[in-house]
Amino acid sequence: MKVAVIGCGPAGLAAALMLEDDGHEVAVFERFDEPRPVGSGIVLQPTGLAVLAALGLESEIYKCGKRIDRMYGKAMPAGKTVLDVNYSALGEEFHGLAVHRAALFDVLYAAVRNRNVQIHTGVDVSSASDIEAYSGVSFDVLIDASGARSRLRHFAPFPSRWRELDYGALWGSFSWPAKNFQANTLEQRYVGAHTMIGILPIGQHSAATEDQVAFFWSIKTANYEHWCEEGLDVWKKKLLSIWPETDVILEQITDASQMSLARYGHGTLRRPYSDKIVFLGDAAHSTSPQLGQGANMALLDAWSFATALRESGELSSAMRQYTESRRWHVRAFQLSSLALTPFYQSDSRVLAGLRDLLFHPASKLPIVRRIVAGLVSGMLAGPPKGLMKSKSV
Numbered sequence: 001m002k003v004a005v006i007g008c009g010p011a012g013l014a015a016a017l018m019l020e021d022d023g024h025e026v027a028v029f030e031r032f033d034e035p036r037p038v039g040s041g042i043v044l045q046p047t048g049l050a051v052l053a054a055l056g057l058e059s060e061i062y063k064c065g066k067r068i069d070r071m072y073g074k075a076m077p078a079g080k081t082v083l084d085v086n087y088s089a090l091g092e093e094f095h096g097l098a099v100h101r102a103a104l105f106d107v108l109y110a111a112v113r114n115r116n117v118q119i120h121t122g123v124d125v126s127s128a129s130d131i132e133a134y135s136g137v138s139f140d141v142l143i144d145a146s147g148a149r150s151r152l153r154h155f156a157p158f159p160s161r162w163r164e165l166d167y168g169a170l171w172g173s174f175s176w177p178a179k180n181f182q183a184n185t186l187e188q189r190y191v192g193a194h195t196m197i198g199i200l201p202i203g204q205h206s207a208a209t210e211d212q213v214a215f216f217w218s219i220k221t222a223n224y225e226h227w228c229e230e231g232l233d234v235w236k237k238k239l240l241s242i243w244p245e246t247d248v249i250l251e252q253i254t255d256a257s258q259m260s261l262a263r264y265g266h267g268t269l270r271r272p273y274s275d276k277i278v279f280l281g282d283a284a285h286s287t288s289p290q291l292g293q294g295a296n297m298a299l300l301d302a303w304s305f306a307t308a309l310r311e312s313g314e315l316s317s318a319m320r321q322y323t324e325s326r327r328w329h330v331r332a333f334q335l336s337s338l339a340l341t342p343f344y345q346s347d348s349r350v351l352a353g354l355r356d357l358l359f360h361p362a363s364k365l366p367i368v369r370r371i372v373a374g375l376v377s378g379m380l381a382g383p384p385k386g387l388m389k390s391k392s393v
């Protein structure tokens, strides 16, 4: 088939690789002149790592990341533990791999460039006719992998309500000051649900010569201008009063532009395909990154669609099979993210109070510990059959 993939994110690049491997003629369309990753660090979960292994890219990605075994968060100023999740609750072989977004992009993009895939950049796609007019080719199927702000989503049969979330985050990557923080751990500090600070060691990527850390500060997007006007000194003072050990990171921040604002939206397509178009990744389901699953879900979608097409050999049944195979996993994570995000990013004192009181004691129960580890690792209610040896939680 002639396949047009819209978007050079993890979903689009992984789909392009798998479909080209299966003998399809693949062309990728990307709106940026120079495809580039946006943002800072992400955690590749066992699910996403399994897709990269299936693509033969496991050793490449492990060269740049940092293994993550634990996620640990404290409520301040009391210093009370709120979150303490270990992947080992699922078995010793489980862990995450934190990488700079650029590292994941570089590994996938280099592999795509080594294949017989045409890459068209600087094309902002809003419909099939855009790419047909641009390339002169009539495609058999369009894969919309253009992310959370897809311009093609309205072609889905039952467009769902997509809403911007009030809270986003400021992100930046800096040199990793190992001595001040726990190794192999995503660490967070909270004050109520209105303030959250995070530290994620992400190892190296090609452009960096030393280990890096992704540093984030949760912010109400409506307050971003105020944050810029207030100046770095006021912000740093506030931050140091909550988490003094971040001084070694803060001294690297001399200009507000070193922290980029990420906005989040939430929405899920009820049916991620229509006539000639299939939706993968954030274009099909996006949410806040609180559970750290988005890039992994994007990779799983790409693997599931390519596998369905290979197995069924026919487009309409492949689209149905893809939707079925992803249905419960996507629902479980979209719902969990919707329910849990306000405990960490909202103005609610009640939710923050409940979180500080209940989350840690509850997580000591073996069943809860397993469910939480399943949520964090992406192993709850999935992953699709045939990808991993381990059973879902």
Ligand SMILES: Cc1cc2nc3c(=O)[nH]c(=O)nc-3n(C[C@H](O)[C@H](O)[C@H](O)COP(=O)(O)OP(=O)(O)OC[C@H]3O[C@@H](n4cnc5c(N)ncnc54)[C@H](O)[C@@H]3O)c2cc1C
Residues within 6 Å of the ligand: 006, 007, 008, 009, 010, 011, 012, 029, 030, 031, 032, 036, 039, 041, 042, 043, 044, 123, 124, 125, 126, 145, 146, 147, 148, 149, 150, 151, 169, 171, 262, 263, 280, 281, 282, 283, 289, 291, 292, 293, 294, 295, 296, 297, 298
């Ligand atoms: C701050 C932040 C932290 C995150 N942390 C994590 C984490 O720890 N773990 C995790 O798994 N996920 C995380 N995520 C989510 C993750 O980044 C996304 O879910 C993932 O990148 C989605 O992949 P995608 O391929 O669907 O879309 P994207 O990565 O958004 O890629 C879409 C691509 O399409 C291109 N495009 C867009 N519109 C058009 C158009 N009209 N025409 C042509 N091209 C277009 C874009 O330029 C882009 O290259 C985080 C997200 C944010 C914002």
